[in-house]
Amino acid sequence: MKRTSNILIVAALAGGALLSACGNKGAHNRKPGKIYAPDMYESRAYEFYSGRLAGLKPVEGTVKRGAMLPYHLKAEDTAQANAVRNPLVLDEAGIKEGKRLYDIYCGVCHGQKLDGNGPLYKGGDGPYPAAPASFIAGKVLGYSEGRIFHVITHGYNVMGSYASQLDIEQRWKVVAYIKNIQGGGKAPEPAAAPAADSAATAPAAAPAVAAAQ
Template structure:
């Protein structure tokens, strides 16, 4: 029994030795390689030069017009399309949680100027004593309480006078979530609710026809979901 054990141990030891010697020497002198294209990749590594492209770079930009997974299709809204802003809206639907997320984003990116209370008096302005000289829009003010969602969206995308663009910080869905949050707060203050476009249609048509599909003041659950249990439990599938 003992003999058998020691024979086994020696055997295992020798095998391990061979394996380690073998792999060690393989790295230095490969000798014969079966299927070399498996040992040495034929693909160009990222950041290496590449003779197949004019600019000699292997890393390429995505094809023009490509949309990243999980992101919205581009909105095609142009700066200066001031009439289009007004009727511009979205086919997205938000549940309460997403409007809350809009509020979180508002407090990070907008509240510093526009104020967490939407009064246009965030810490950066501070009644004119803050570091930012321009008076931010007061979302409680009549002019802004009734401002169309699309115009707000445009302000986020392109900026407005002294306010810079937030397109780099907020993707399309996040911009609308922020607008939905502002509109919800405003609707509790006599303002208009967030106007959604019809799901699955070109974004701006429904609002242009004056159809208000859902009322942000009523918990911003999409109007359609209320009468369809299936939709209500699978809200995220709508995107």
């Protein structure tokens, strides 16, 4: 009998605790506990390269490992841009990458065929009223690779800059693709054999020279 009474008491206490928990569920959600470590719960926002992070700013005049040299010409330096040459020597894969980037960022205006008739113009039926420049006819056909890169970097007339969408190397790849098409689509010449290869053949020729003597 005593054992039965103890079981009933424990069951009653457990049931009361359960009902209490269910009844206070909403109140518990409305009043969360105090945050023990607020800096970990809500991280502070920092302006990069300012305050305590100012010492992490790259040294002025340095270039990130693997990155190309920065482009220093201003938008008004068109004459100097005409003389700039593409620093990249691209194979067929590099030209294909230039085409991929062109199709994404340039084709919508200048057309997949580089004829200035992209979807935004669409022969005058598109949403853009003015015909974009053609790369295969007109004055742009005579632009140097440096001039095209300069326009992509700074924009020209109603065309904005694409420097934020394409990094320096990507811009040069787009230029290489455009000039490749302007040149008749000829694949780039293969890179010259490294000097080490010619040096390696020298010992083979030496015995013949010695025999001739």
